[in-house]
Amino acid sequence: MNRLILLAGGTVMALAVFRGPIHAEEGMWTFDNPPTRLIQDKYNFAITQQWLDHVRLSSVRLNDGGSGSFVSPTGLLLTNHHVALGQLQKNSTPEHDYVKSGFYARTSAEEIKSPDLEVNVLVSMENVTARVQDALKGARNPEQEFAKRKDVITAIERESLEKTGFRSDVVTLYQGGEYWLYRYKKYTDVRIVFAPEQQIAFFGGDPDNFTYPRYDLDFALFRVYENGQPIQSQNYLKWNPKGAAAGELVFVSGHPGSTQRLDTLAQLEAERDLYEPATLKILHSRIDTLKKYSATGPEAARRAMTQIFGLENSLKAYDGREKGLQDKRVMDAKRADETKFKARVAANPQWKAAYGSAWDQIAASEKKAQTRFKEQYFHGLNSSLASLAQQIVQYVAEIKKPDGERLAGYHESQLESLRLALFSPAPIYPDMEIARIMGALELDLAEAGPNDPWVKMVLNGKSPHEVATELVNGTKLTDPEVRKKLIEGGESAVAASNDSMIVLARKLDPTRRELTKWLEDNVQSVEQRAGEQLGKARFAAFGKSTYPDATFTLRLSYGQVKGYPMNGTIAPPMTTMYGLYDRSASFGDTGPFELPQRYVDGRTKLDLSTPFNFVTTNDIIGGNSGSPVVNKNGEIVGLIFDGNIESLVGDFVYEGETNRAVAVHTAAITEALRKIYGADALANELLR
């Protein structure tokens, strides 16, 4: 469910407004505004500030796109196998395939460092709304406002970084109704301690992905180091080996990536009619490309596996979104919401004057954005090397500008994280790059057409295959040292380079900048301003009784362990290890339902009635992968790894009757560590 990792930039113009009354158990709440009253009323449980701080400081965000938590005083970090997958893959070779075989460091010496994993802990939150909104005063149009907003935000982040040394991000919540400065403690020495075989972490494969009942041991353990020593985590979630019980109140603390629950109808319709189909087209094309590449041999299959996994995951998620957008009930509900909100605003002359035109402004900018839709979707190279080249070309230029004027991603406060990614020693496979670029160019050619200026510029009269081959064969960017030298050499070194990828990136750079600028001036600036109006209108009309759309920042959701009506019957609150063996045998132990040999051999050692996966009513979304499921005592009782198929509409609406988060039960992890993996030492450490 890490769809957020992929295609994150898909919808440049996604923008959220927010609405009135919410449903029970709905919501991805910020830690400054938890639904204390709702929880007290329904579950008779009083959340304390101490409890909140404990959970927040035990929660982590991984820059690979997921969430996690500290689960021992000695730096053990629990997340999903599929969040750790990229790092496992980057450390694997044909001889040591940790994705396939799993990994267990029996001693700290055997722990493997992740090449480019960064982990963030949210250590403080500060409301900076007043400062940001004050800074906008005097702007005469949306473009000026946009520039001023960017400027003040960059300044706040830089100042904070300088003052505290913490990673500092200003987060836009309630669409500019509020701005918050989030400070993160950052860790970059993160070592792999344990991962099971992918075959059990992702048992059931793509068919079972986003479904339930489910039987996945989708967990991995890292250990976080600082100054060469495991950190002494003061805040960690105590391991509860009994795990979650049916009906129990549970919390999820994690980093939901993005939702569009508060989009206007105009935005949702554009999403439905234009962007969603384009995204699906791209996903299908990318998957086709990699499957063809995989078929060339077992090592190719190993190399492509992680990406195919992610893309199929995204495809299924987008299919679900698509169904939601196509669902008349969903759109009717959205229309009714908007009509009601508009009427409320129109009824108050002051509100009407201040906010009444926001919907039309957004609709107009959506129309405008669509005129350059193909450039946003079908000018892609789908290449790690091309991305690195683009970043290098931009880096050396941006770095020379005042912080507030730089492109997003190149601000002072972001540079350290960016360099971690730029200089990562993770392998890049030239043959796979060629396949990916060729596939992407074929799609661009088909969709944007041979007369599209960008297509002409890139192809330059040659075939996609020729261009891809020349680009990859003519670059040395696979070597992180080469990338480092270019960055160190600055603009002159980059300008002088005849590396094929750098040459192309230089050529494309003006086009990219022009599009970015055009979108800022014509779409983002307008929608940010209109969004702020709607945000304020909501506060005025409904008060601050709700939560903002997801922004890959820390959120708390509450709910209970609970089955749901499914396919004519009831899905159970949890599954057991019996079910793993049933599903495998049901399909003749083949394909994605094949059991790892360890599980065939170890069956009689297991207590098969051990709970395996379970479902809760907690409101989550992509990015929550790896989030801890926490009980009232602040202990960990489960590990979020997926949502059910009914939850895929969750980008737009929370449907409490069937929307379920899917989690790994801590009892299953404990049982497997001891009886399947002989990892008693690790189990003991968790239980210490």
Place this chain on the structure above:
Amino acid sequence: MNRLILLAGGTVMALAVFRGPIHAEEGMWTFDNPPTRLIQDKYNFAITQQWLDHVRLSSVRLNDGGSGSFVSPTGLLLTNHHVALGQLQKNSTPEHDYVKSGFYARTSAEEIKSPDLEVNVLVSMENVTARVQDALKGARNPEQEFAKRKDVITAIERESLEKTGFRSDVVTLYQGGEYWLYRYKKYTDVRIVFAPEQQIAFFGGDPDNFTYPRYDLDFALFRVYENGQPIQSQNYLKWNPKGAAAGELVFVSGHPGSTQRLDTLAQLEAERDLYEPATLKILHSRIDTLKKYSATGPEAARRAMTQIFGLENSLKAYDGREKGLQDKRVMDAKRADETKFKARVAANPQWKAAYGSAWDQIAASEKKAQTRFKEQYFHGLNSSLASLAQQIVQYVAEIKKPDGERLAGYHESQLESLRLALFSPAPIYPDMEIARIMGALELDLAEAGPNDPWVKMVLNGKSPHEVATELVNGTKLTDPEVRKKLIEGGESAVAASNDSMIVLARKLDPTRRELTKWLEDNVQSVEQRAGEQLGKARFAAFGKSTYPDATFTLRLSYGQVKGYPMNGTIAPPMTTMYGLYDRSASFGDTGPFELPQRYVDGRTKLDLSTPFNFVTTNDIIGGNSGSPVVNKNGEIVGLIFDGNIESLVGDFVYEGETNRAVAVHTAAITEALRKIYGADALANELLR
């Protein structure tokens, strides 16, 4: 899935026409016209006449509403537990509850006779179309045709019975496109040999009913006797203990009750808008009544259980039908079919003249039928005693008429079966009768209204509760001897009786007869004639390349063991015993998911990878319950007991991608008999 047992008379005017090209694996084929070519083409298997005869003569129909098969040379008859349920219930007492505890006769002396079970084997089929159609010549209007048709059919049946001694039924196929005389060998000494606990036969209860994956051991074994000795079945299906394999070609031979696939749009719309909602209303009311009654104590709960089971089964089935009828895709497909068929007929002047008005005739008679809709649906007493009284009153009158003029059900050839039911020693519970009558009258009162003549006549100024109590307290019909005496005493005895139920039945009899006659004259006669026209039109336009709608007569379907797309993932071709334990533990071993103690105790003895239930693409419907699943060698490899939720639209259309028959695997039966029930002797007999 024995919904056919209940509410069988719900749609008096249901009438089938038939259409053109059919889908792969669709079809409930008559044994005279099997889809030999389709099977040969897809599966490279040639059906022989010998194979067909073997399967047909091994198949049985049970008058309790299901199907079955002979599975040993010594008269063992396999069917579903839920088909045997009525007989188990009738032999149970508070002290010996065979429904709850199961039953196993270790010796033939311990076998228990079923009080009123009749079993039929189709021994011959004769095409009598020419004789029936000749007899209609000279009729000047639909009513005359109706009378002549009834007359000739009755004569054929009576002559056959006299000549052969076999139960003889004329079956209308292809809506009068063909008439066939089916002769049945009849058995009435049918003894219970084995039944598991209902808790395992119906594991998962109402929630899992009509769903899959599934874990039900829904089987029972009878032994058929003749002249006090077990019959020597020459035709029986050899027990294959390995059972069905994924992908295997399999056949189902059984008695699908009723389908409406060839109904005209006018009929389907009436079904959707009027009859279906009324049926659902009745089912909800009946279930409410019995649940309230059940709540009065454990013995009441035991008494009502079988009926609640059946009603909930029907409710779920009708819910599925309703969804099908409400599904725009289904109705659009039906509309497209009809438009095409009409155009084909209109294009040929001769056909147009002969058949072109049939659709309008049916639409007109549907309109007419609706004017007396409430009388058909809301003049019900829901009482076993009232039904017996009605039958007694009608019996003594009808028996004096010439055979061809009698009401349906009282023809000479039907009397023996009727008497078996009339004189059944099965218990009737007065307190439950009172509850049922009261509930039914309350519904009638609410729906037909207090001024409805029938309602006035029955209530006679009293409350439903008063009437129900008086009726039940004033009757002796619970005693089969009393019923026998009334029948033996004939019209004068019945006329002289002051038994409350008989008195009421006499009072209602003229009203019932008037409605029956009115429906015959205004609806059935018109729709039979128009149906025949459409039947002939189909033959003319498309040839005899298809199958007739189901009529509770023997049919053959073919298909393969195959999973299907479900809820975002794939349902497996089969489940295993592991899954039984998973589903139970998943729900904390409670409610309908509680395991019988034998299964808790016997778990370690079982090979949990034993296949349990499986799904096939065979086209079946209610009435197929208990049908054998037969392999190419004519061996039994499974036992049909349900359809999945996606199959419920099957009354109207077969959707091959998701429509699945659900069966018990013979390996599961063998494993359970030996390891759970210590019934090695019985298992050995099956395997002999």
